[in-house]
Amino acid sequence: MTTARHSWLQRISAIASLDDDNRRVLFAYVRGAADAVGRDEAARALGIPRSTASFHLDRLVKDGVLQVEFRKSSDKAGPGSGRPAKLYRPAMDEVGASVPERQYDLAGDLMATAITRSLKGELPVRDALLDVAGRKGQEAGRPGDFLGALADLGYEPMADDAGGYRLLNCPFHRLSQDHEEVVCAMNGAFLKGAATASGLSADNVLPEPGPGHCCARIGSLEPGPKT
Template sequence: MEMNTSGLSWTKRIAAVATLGDEHRRRIYEYVLGAGEAVSRDEAAGAMDLPRSTASFHLDRLVREGILRVEFRKPAHKAGPGSGRPSKLYSPDLQEVGASVPDRNYDLAGHLMAEAISRSTSEGVPVGAALLDVAEDQGRESGKPDDLLGALKELGYVPSADQSGGYRLLNCPFHRLSQEHEDVVCTMNGAFLRGVASGSGSRADCVVPDPGTGHCCARIAAMEDSAES
């Protein structure tokens, strides 16, 4: 399954991009990405014309940053008796590496909309209703048990305590889309945030509208201000 950096926290995505600023690491990552199978340190060193120790250093740095992953097995051409110990092999853990400042998550928006269209087509439900269901389901999966603020921070919302006892969300991960398609994107965002709240052990109705510019279209109300279920 292909993966991108949308599943990583913003700070980790920034770190991943910064890591690839080194020419050797970027070339090694591109080599492993295009190899089609897990590669060894010797293979990477030979392909990049680098000393084995240098290739190993950069490969392991990419593993620490979550860009590559490691497995131990005998390469196919060394199978059978006397083939020795399993080799340390490297393969991509991320098919794409990207980050933005401030944090945006247009990949997530695209995934939610594509999944909603697919569900609408297969189940014969209005696409708007499907989008709400998909967004809320994904939000629940993105929650952190007993840590709503932690989940919101990792998702890029930048929660900031306000005078009402709740939290204003200073960043919109879908900012550019919301400027062009406000009704659709803000409705989707609200459903996603309600799912995040539920998945974090909070009540979904703590997510309330917060119209205006310069912040997210929703905020987190003080729990005592939310309606009883």
């Protein structure tokens, strides 16, 4: 079962795919199985025709909820049993999305990693959080396409009249309501890391507190110093 991060559009598509009773039950069955599941096994377990199981399993694959593998299955015997069987396993361990996009899993990962480092005595927890967020932001950067990276993360960058970009969405919105100082500092460090990894100056990430948008804005897309 993969733990890779899926794009917002992939997650929206997955939720739309599960707006069907058969597909929801099939996903639950495959997700709870100890191993990859064949069409015959799924059909028998759920008491539905094989053709119905096959159709919905393949639709779940198309929508990114399941993935396929081919190998010999102990479920088959007799002529043709030596051929690899088409088996299904989860492509996502859970399916969730929000509109607008939020990144609470990312925030939790950053904070947990920072606390772990602090408990080991490496850094005070705030310093650890800023360091962890900056490093994670560097992983999210995209050389030559900072705005594309921001859009994929859910920031919704929009050109403003000052020649920069306002970030219309805060991916950490609910957390920032009760923990503004901590979350906005973490967010700023993350954005600066993403900016530098994208080839820009970290100084282009500017604070912009206020309701209805992210607590930071992008001053320009001016390249950072070469290293």
